[in-house]
Amino acid sequence: MARAIDIDTTLGGLVVTVGSPLLVLLYALEGLLVGKLLHPSLLFILYVVATEPGLVLTVVVGAFCVGSATAGQLVLYRTVNEDGESPGRLARMIPYLDRLPEIVKERIGDSRLALVDRWFDRFGGHAVWISNATPGLRGLMTIPAGLSGYPVRQFVVLSALGNAIYMVLLIAVANGLLEAVRFVPWDVSPDRFL
Template sequence: MDALIPAALDLVNTYGVVVLLFVFVLEGALVGKLIPTRTLFVAVVLAAGSDAFAFLPVAAAAIVGATIGQCVLFVSVRHYGLDPTELDIVPVSDDRLNGANRWFDRWGLPAVAVTNALPGTRGWLALPTATSSVSTTRFAAASLVGSVTYTGALVAVAVGIERAVRFLAGVEANGLFAVA
């Protein structure tokens, strides 16, 4: 797992944000839940820099990728009868699926946006939503809203890390940490 982030960063350096888009498509489809997407995203933003023109393509790739992945999962469940609990590549337990069903039953479509904004719950409501009467367009919009919020929070974390490193480097350069 330790080698995954450097390898992914090398792929992003070589092939650009297309790799990040693909990783987030997998994450959105629940296939990539074992990939440390948050860490990869923050690392790529840090590598790109906090300039808006540098990180906007990175953020767009993550948002679009996650939304595409969740829509693929939604359509696969709704139109093709896919049962993700039967696939070894999708880490879905019955407990997690039951929890997602309860959230959707209680809160409806807004729960899709909220859970997409929270680490660890992203994408799980695609399954119960696909078996409801919610349209694909409305699901995609809710997924998009949550992914924008999530990605914005990750960008804020990356910018905060970058500023903290700059601050600490400046403090150290000024000798404020020097031991007498």
């Protein structure tokens, strides 16, 4: 069966060449921002379904996406962590990074932030990996973890664990869609059924 996008075409080559690095960048931004404008998870699934990169390349791209999402969450953690090192040099390199905590807090809202704080107080580090593995809650525990002075190494490990679980689920969904696409009879003309 042919791929959804023919890799020999200009568009196909562009998607394959630019798709992986773009996904990694989008996951870094997703980790850095709470209240997503664009959901890279949908783009990841579309990328896998459209290009059929194979399991090894899918896992490699997924691993890079996990790493970049975790790195983005670490940057956000560092900006709100008042007990740890200040972002310092990083804040000077990236414009408006010092304003990020206020922007994120405003975006989440006081009532939702209070709820997330209670979850973090109740479940601790488990809340970090569970929220990162749950669609719609990804990255929410970064702010309470940073504000509470949660140990950075534990935060990174638990954040990466949750991101990895989420990515495994995305890979499973993408592969399931690939199988479904292969199963669909593409010749659905009326003559075929008469």
